[in-house]
Amino acid sequence: MCKHNSSDRRIKKSKKAIKDSFLLLMQEKDVREITITEIVKAADLNRGTFYNNFQFKEDILDEIMDDVMKDFILSYREPYQHKETFNIKDLTSSTIKIFKHVAAHKNFYTLIVKSTVWYTFQLRICHELKRLPLQDLMDSKQNTTINIELFSTYQAHAILGMIIEWIHDGFNYSPEYMAEQLIEILNYNHGQTIVIKQTDNPEQI
Amino acid sequence: MCKHNSSDRRIKKSKKAIKDSFLLLMQEKDVREITITEIVKAADLNRGTFYNNFQFKEDILDEIMDDVMKDFILSYREPYQHKETFNIKDLTSSTIKIFKHVAAHKNFYTLIVKSTVWYTFQLRICHELKRLPLQDLMDSKQNTTINIELFSTYQAHAILGMIIEWIHDGFNYSPEYMAEQLIEILNYNHGQTIVIKQTDNPEQI
DNA sequence: TATTTTAATGAACAAGTGTTTAATTAGTAC
DNA sequence: GTACTAATTAAACACTTGTTCATTAAAATA
Numbered sequence: 001m002c003k004h005n006s007s008d009r010r011i012k013k014s015k016k017a018i019k020d021s022f023l024l025l026m027q028e029k030d031v032r033e034i035t036i037t038e039i040v041k042a043a044d045l046n047r048g049t050f051y052n053n054f055q056f057k058e059d060i061l062d063e064i065m066d067d068v069m070k071d072f073i074l075s076y077r078e079p080y081q082h083k084e085t086f087n088i089k090d091l092t093s094s095t096i097k098i099f100k101h102v103a104a105h106k107n108f109y110t111l112i113v114k115s116t117v118w119y120t121f122q123l124r125i126c127h128e129l130k131r132l133p134l135q136d137l138m139d140s141k142q143n144t145t146i147n148i149e150l151f152s153t154y155q156a157h158a159i160l161g162m163i164i165e166w167i168h169d170g171f172n173y174s175p176e177y178m179a180e181q182l183i184e185i186l187n188y189n190h191g192q193t194i195v196i197k198q199t200d201n202p203e204q205i
Numbered sequence: 206m207c208k209h210n211s212s213d214r215r216i217k218k219s220k221k222a223i224k225d226s227f228l229l230l231m232q233e234k235d236v237r238e239i240t241i242t243e244i245v246k247a248a249d250l251n252r253g254t255f256y257n258n259f260q261f262k263e264d265i266l267d268e269i270m271d272d273v274m275k276d277f278i279l280s281y282r283e284p285y286q287h288k289e290t291f292n293i294k295d296l297t298s299s300t301i302k303i304f305k306h307v308a309a310h311k312n313f314y315t316l317i318v319k320s321t322v323w324y325t326f327q328l329r330i331c332h333e334l335k336r337l338p339l340q341d342l343m344d345s346k347q348n349t350t351i352n353i354e355l356f357s358t359y360q361a362h363a364i365l366g367m368i369i370e371w372i373h374d375g376f377n378y379s380p381e382y383m384a385e386q387l388i389e390i391l392n393y394n395h396g397q398t399i400v401i402k403q404t405d406n407p408e409q410i
Numbered sequence: 411t412a413t414t415t416t417a418a419t420g421a422a423c424a425a426g427t428g429t430t431t432a433a434t435t436a437g438t439a440c
Numbered sequence: 441g442t443a444c445t446a447a448t449t450a451a452a453c454a455c456t457t458g459t460t461c462a463t464t465a466a467a468a469t470a
Binding site: 008010011014045046047048049052053 | 446447448449450
Binding site for chain 2: 455458
């Protein structure tokens with residue numbers, strides 16, 4: 001009676017064949033250079049079958065992401081799944097699971113990180129957000145074992161993250177409020193004096 | 206004698222026409238649905254001219270990004286351009302310039318943020334990195350005016366940023382070291398006890 | 411201004427795209 | 441096992457793609 005959903009074994013088989021072929025082709029070349037015809041030939045399917053199950057090449061990756069995300073969530077929750085409380089000091093085990101998850105899906109993550117438009121822009125923004133304070137400013141941060149590269153990466157992406165969210169919610173806050181919040185978060189974290197380096201000339205771009 | 210570079214007025218004109226048309230078309234539909242033929246028709250150019258100047262549709266955006274990035278860097282540096290030192294408390298003016306820059310290029314940022322593959326995955330990862338602690342954990346953070354939504358956004362993107370960098374550098378650190386560093390950065394920022402909420406069932410995904 | 415250089419053009423090419431059709435085949439449900 | 445349902449298939453469609461080549465026209469140089 002029921003079940004005209006995606007539980008049909010034929011759909012599963014076709015999708016799996018397409019996904020597998022696509023991942024293989026992604027190892028060889030850029031997503032933009034992979035043709036639908038190539039994919040279905042590699043998957044040994046009719047071209048129409050692709051269009052029955054997907055609209056764009058990119059939709060294939062969407063489905064692959066589903067599997068990875070399921071494992072991501074499991075990894076994140078694992079450390080506290082059977083606990084009732086834990087201190088932030090115990091967070092090691094929690095975060096280590098995320099990084100292990102990424103390491104486990106190394107190939108997928110490497111492929112996915114190498115794609116597309118937005119990512120290019122994100123890289124550039126983050127590059128500047130990292131480079132500018134490192135180049136222009138001299139932090140008084142000392143006597144910690146913090147990896148300064150990773151720390152500035154952390155902050156660059158954090159700021160860009162706030163911007164992304166702001167854009168996505170349709171600029172519902174004023175630039176002033178966004179700045180205020182960033183300042184509060186930064187001050188909450190640390191409140192050190194920064195000295196501008198005089199070695200480089202900040203006038204130049 | 207020299208100058209077989211891109212200073213030819215024809216190149217500039219063609220590129221500008223293509224960029225303008227592309228941005229207009231992007232207001233209407235997804236990048237994947239825009240055809241090269243459409244772009245050159247709108248720009249009133251021969252299709253070959255597109256291929257003289259670009260390889261992919263996405264390359265058009267790369268050039269548009271150049272202009273935006275120049276302004277971004279200027280905005281970032283403006284507050285301390287003529288100073289020698291400043292305290293982190295004065296950072297307000299610095300960060301506010303970034304957010305004002307984004308607000309000034311509202312249309313561009315909104316278009317660019319809505320595109321492509323990696324971005325989809327980033328959204329999902331960040332969504333989980335925000336949702337999981339908010340849903341599973343109960344923070345003891347109080348008596349601050351910090352916007353909890355923005356704060357968790359900040360942290361989600363920060364963690365993902367570290368992961369991106371790690372991937373990009375070819376997994377040159379161990380998952381353990383990455384976790385250590387994240388812990389150090391987090392502890393450096395705050396060191397509060399977290400209590401797991403009992404309202405939701407963390408077993409469910 | 412005349413000369414040289416080089417970008418833009420239009421036409422033509424094989425191959426890929428996205429969609430539709432009717433026929434076939436595999437899966438589900440009884 | 442049979443009947444019904446729905447996915448896959450092959451063929452055909454107009455259109456887009458990426459490339460090449462000879463021709464035209466605009467810009468840089470002297």
